[in-house]
Amino acid sequence: SFNLPVSRSAQTASSSSMNVAYLAFGSNVGDRTSNIQCAIDSLNAHKDLHVTKVSSIFESEPMYFQNQRLFLNGCIEVKTLLSPQELLKLCKKIEYEELKRVKEFDNGPRSIDLDIILYKTEDGANVVLTTDDLIIPHPRLLERSFVLEPLCELISFSEVHPVTAEPIIEHLNQIYEQERDEDVLCKVIPLPRIGGKDRFLKFKNKPIRDSVTGRFSTQTISSTYTMGILNTTPDSFSDGGLLSDNLDMQVERIRVIVQEVLKLSEQVIIDIGGCSTRPNSEQASQQQELERTIPLIKKIRSDKTIPHEKVILSIDTYRAGIAKLAIEAGVDLVNDISGGQFDADMFAVLAEHPNVGYIMSHTRGDTSTMTKLTKYSDAEAEENTIEYVYGHEERGEDTVLVRNIGRELAQQYAKAVEVGVKRWQIVLDPGVGFAKHSMQNLEAIKGINVLKNYSLARDQHFIHFRNLPVLVGPSRKKFIGKITGDETAADRDFTTGTVAGACVGFGADIVRVHDTKNCVKSIRMADALYRQTL
Numbered sequence: 421s422f423n424l425p426v427s428r429s430a431q432t433a434s435s436s437s438m439n440v441a442y443l444a445f446g447s448n449v450g451d452r453t454s455n456i457q458c459a460i461d462s463l464n465a466h467k468d469l470h471v472t473k474v475s476s477i478f479e480s481e482p483m484y485f486q487n488q489r490l491f492l493n494g495c496i497e498v499k500t501l502l503s504p505q506e507l508l509k510l511c512k513k514i515e516y517e518e519l520k521r522v523k524e525f526d527n528g529p530r531s532i533d534l535d536i537i538l539y540k541t542e543d544g545a546n547v548v549l550t551t552d553d554l555i556i557p558h559p560r561l562l563e564r565s566f567v568l569e570p571l572c573e574l575i576s577f578s579e580v581h582p583v584t585a586e587p588i589i590e591h592l593n594q595i596y597e598q599e600r601d602e603d604v605l606c607k608v609i610p611l612p613r614i615g616g617k618d619r620f621l622k623f624k625n626k627p628i629r630d631s632v633t634g635r636f637s638t639q640t641i642s643s644t645y646t647m648g649i650l651n652t653t654p655d656s657f658s659d660g661g662l663l664s665d666n667l668d669m670q671v672e673r674i675r676v677i678v679q680e681v682l683k684l685s686e687q688v689i690i691d692i693g694g695c696s697t698r699p700n701s702e703q704a705s706q707q708q709e710l711e712r713t714i715p716l717i718k719k720i721r722s723d724k725t726i727p728h729e730k731v732i733l734s735i736d737t738y739r740a741g742i743a744k745l746a747i748e749a750g751v752d753l754v755n756d757i758s759g760g761q762f763d764a765d766m767f768a769v770l771a772e773h774p775n776v777g778y779i780m781s782h783t784r785g786d787t788s789t790m791t792k793l794t795k796y797s798d799a800e801a802e803e804n805t806i807e808y809v810y811g812h813e814e815r816g817e818d819t820v821l822v823r824n825i826g827r828e829l830a831q832q833y834a835k836a837v838e839v840g841v842k843r844w845q846i847v848l849d850p851g852v853g854f855a856k857h858s859m860q861n862l863e864a865i866k867g868i869n870v871l872k873n874y875s876l877a878r879d880q881h882f883i884h885f886r887n888l889p890v891l892v893g894p895s896r897k898k899f900i901g902k903i904t905g906d907e908t909a910a911d912r913d914f915t916t917g918t919v920a921g922a923c924v925g926f927g928a929d930i931v932r933v934h935d936t937k938n939c940v941k942s943i944r945m946a947d948a949l950y951r952q953t954l
């Protein structure tokens with residue numbers, strides 16, 4: 421194995437006055453996401469337990485007994501005063517009393533399964549226990565990618581398995597070495613159900629071995645999402661507000677976008693904006709933004725001719741109040757160019773809606789100052805911070821910008837999960853065109869895979885962006901014009917298609933574009949070339 425930075429958390433666990441346990445959750449009966457959310461809420465409600473971290477959710481084929489529904493799995497970290505036996509009792513109570521689990525047979529369907537996989541006492545020592553009803557570490561942990569993958573989002577790379585004494589992430593790599601189909605997991609972002617049916621954003625992640633380091637990092641092999649834009653602002657720089665204040669025309673435009681994208685995709689995302697965010701633009705009032713967006717969202721969602729299970733709506737806003745109303749009106753995603761910096765209430769709104777996705781973008785300052793805040797260096801990295809880009813050796817000059825973006829997004833991420841936003845809701849965005857000059861925008865795009873593998877260890881905190889999807893919004897932006905000479909935004913569509921394809925090549929999972937008709941083709945071509953998705 422390789423010399424990994426030992427994260428502070430491994431050394432200072434003793435400073436926490438609580439025991440730390442890692443639980444695995446699984447569900448394949450009923451409304452699986454809601455079962456998972458209820459189980460987490462029930463655990464958190466216990467006076468002697470606090471849920472401190474929640475992983476992504478992965479959908480996977482049932483292991484052992486195939487003839488049943490797909491499972492949703494993930495892991496959580498809890499701090500607790502409960503002993504392992506008391507914790508087991510609490511898990512069983514939640515499974516059988518609160519979530520009415522009915523155990524038909526071993527490895528069979530279940531509304532919820534809560535397993536204790538690791539348990540550390542307050543001095544950081546690992547518990548190793550074998551009794552009739554409880555074995556710690558979980559005996560089947562090392563054969564299950566649907567447990568190890570989410571667990572590796574929560575623990576530092578140096579965390580070792582208490583029995584094998586090998587880094588846990590090494591055990592995951594050993595599973596991936598076998599290249600089994602069932603280990604290609606699908607990371608899902610749960611969205612509001614419509615008509616009692618599950619709706620997700622899905623990202624099928626294939627473990628790819630890095631030829632230099634021999635380590636595995638996951639690469640998305642499912643189709644890249646096309647996010648169409650509906651700017652309802654009269655001054656939006658790119659389409660001059662052609663559609664502003666005409667609801668029927670806007671719905672017609674949406675119908676066209678839906679039809680264009682669904683020709684080549686399973687789903688389409690439409691981003692509805694009511695307040696321009698281009699540099700130095702005058703900011704619409706909350707009331708204006710509300711009038712431009714909420715009636716439109718309601719009209720779309722009440723339109724029976726639109727296939728809502730395939731049409732995913734996003735609200736492009738940095739205002740918590742607008743986000744809340746938009747969620748109530750039927751949006752599935754909140755797209756916040758400020759990453760929660762402009763409105764302190766934004767994260768609380770997302771924490772209340774665990775089945776709404778959150779696009780957390782990088783920027784600095786505000787729309788009137790961001791063009792000047794383009795100095796990126798390693799000076800900002802605090803001395804007690806260990807940064808690491810898992811699977812990539814680059815930690816030199818060529819990743820300074822992206823590691824800065826990662827560090828600043830990690831700060832927002834930490835605040836968000838502190839308030840109760842779940843990791844499974846979050847999509848990252850490097851913020852192309854926000855607090856970056858032209859060449860830096862190119863670097864941000866080229867560094868997407870570095871951002872996806874960014875990790876930061878500081879004191880008690882370990883944050884890894886593993887499995888977080890990345891959205892990029894290059895469409896018609898100035899950095900394109902700077903290179904092609906196209907002064908006006910509307911002349912940049914052809915080149916936006918080129919850039920959209922390149923974004924897929926560099927690892928983007930969602931690309932935000934104006935000209936959906938042509939860009940969805942560029943994106944599909946790039947999937948065929950880079951993701952072997954035909």
Ligand SMILES: Nc1nc2ncc(COP(=O)(O)O)nc2c(=O)[nH]1
Binds near residue numbers: 445480526533566
């Ligand atoms: N994909 C998937 N397959 C499974 N197969 C069996 C069990 C039974 O697990 P247990 O031994 O902990 O009861 N759990 C899962 C699961 O959570 N996900």
Ligand SMILES: Nc1nc2ncc(COP(=O)(O)O)nc2c(=O)[nH]1
Binds near residue numbers: 658697756781894
């Ligand atoms: N997530 C995300 N959202 C965005 N919203 C607006 C704009 C500005 O472009 P527009 O005025 O053409 O919408 N760019 C982004 C972006 O890059 N990422």
